[in-house]
Amino acid sequence: MTQEHYEPAAHYDRVTEAWGLLLGDELHWGVFETGDEPLDVATAELTTRMIAASQLSPGLRVLDVGCGSGTPARRIATEHGVEVLGITTSAVGVEAATQESARLGVDTVSFEQRDGTANGLPDASFDRAWVLESSHLMPDRRALISECARVLRPGGRIALCDIIRRREIGFAELKERRHEFAVLRSAYGAARMDSLEIYSGLMADAGLVVDEVVDITRETLPTLDRWRATAAEHRDAVIGLIGQESLDTFEESLDILQAFWQDGTLGYGLISASKPA
Numbered sequence: 001m002t003q004e005h006y007e008p009a010a011h012y013d014r015v016t017e018a019w020g021l022l023l024g025d026e027l028h029w030g031v032f033e034t035g036d037e038p039l040d041v042a043t044a045e046l047t048t049r050m051i052a053a054s055q056l057s058p059g060l061r062v063l064d065v066g067c068g069s070g071t072p073a074r075r076i077a078t079e080h081g082v083e084v085l086g087i088t089t090s091a092v093g094v095e096a097a098t099q100e101s102a103r104l105g106v107d108t109v110s111f112e113q114r115d116g117t118a119n120g121l122p123d124a125s126f127d128r129a130w131v132l133e134s135s136h137l138m139p140d141r142r143a144l145i146s147e148c149a150r151v152l153r154p155g156g157r158i159a160l161c162d163i164i165r166r167r168e169i170g171f172a173e174l175k176e177r178r179h180e181f182a183v184l185r186s187a188y189g190a191a192r193m194d195s196l197e198i199y200s201g202l203m204a205d206a207g208l209v210v211d212e213v214v215d216i217t218r219e220t221l222p223t224l225d226r227w228r229a230t231a232a233e234h235r236d237a238v239i240g241l242i243g244q245e246s247l248d249t250f251e252e253s254l255d256i257l258q259a260f261w262q263d264g265t266l267g268y269g270l271i272s273a274s275k276p277a
């Protein structure tokens with residue numbers, strides 16, 4: 001794999017279609033309340049948690065940063081009457097999201113190729129910033145949060161959920177577990193995980209008032225078993241799209257993530273904040 005495949009846009013251009021088979025329509029982890037739910041119910045539950053944290057109401061304008069194929073954007077537009085601009089650095093993602101929205105006749109969403117860390121959108125032009133499992137792909141986390149804060153109107157809100165780091169990882173451990181980190185990098189692209197405390201600090205630094213910080217590591221763990229099942233179910237199609245080696249890497253990454261989830265190294269969190277009126 002060449003270096004460019006680790007860069008998020010190139011990575012997502014390459015994997016978007018296969019990810020749809022492995023992860024489902026919503027390209028993110030699931031929240032399992034009973035542990036027995038199908039994957040799509042659990043991924044929808046994570047979106048439901050984001051909706052609650054966002055306090056959506058009809059007519060609000062939402063910026064979806066890292067919009068994937070647009071499934072969460074279409075859901076919030078159709079169920080909550082908001083208008084959504086989804087942005088992603090992946091041209092393939094913009095194309096897929098735009099086509100699917102046209103096919104479904106959802107005309108209150110639009111998608112543009114933009115970088116969440118320098119979005120180029122006007123100040124105070126959105127009521128909500130929605131960052132669903134994309135922040136770990138943006139190395140300049142401070143720029144992401146300050147861009148979200150900048151485009152929010154006074155009184156607006158941000159909701160963000162993502163993979164988090166739950167403890168310090170020292171240099172010796174990084175070295176010792178370098179194979180595991182290399183597999184994750186190969187499977188998911190260049191990523192860096194931060195703690196919920198770091199996210200809270202960045203939001204406070206950007207003038208936002210944090211009101212909810214939740215660790216949902218335990219509820220997200222069953223996602224890995226579901227991804228094992230989708231990998232087995234769609235084996236041939238996925239190999240056709242990204243090749244045998246990438247599927248093997250994806251499957252190996254599931255065992256690594258399971259160990260990290262269970263030993264308290266990584267997990268999943270959700271955080272929301274408001275911009276003072």
Ligand SMILES: C[S@@+](CC[C@H](N)C(=O)[O-])C[C@H]1O[C@@H](n2cnc3c(N)ncnc32)[C@H](O)[C@@H]1O
Pocket residue numbers: 008009012025026027028065066067068069070071072087088089090093114115116117131132133134137138
């Ligand atoms: C795990 S997917 C999540 C997609 C979507 N939020 C969902 O939940 O279905 C991560 C998304 O972040 C996007 N992304 C990565 N880096 C980005 C950046 N710097 N700016 C905007 N989007 C980015 C990827 O292209 C991809 O669409």
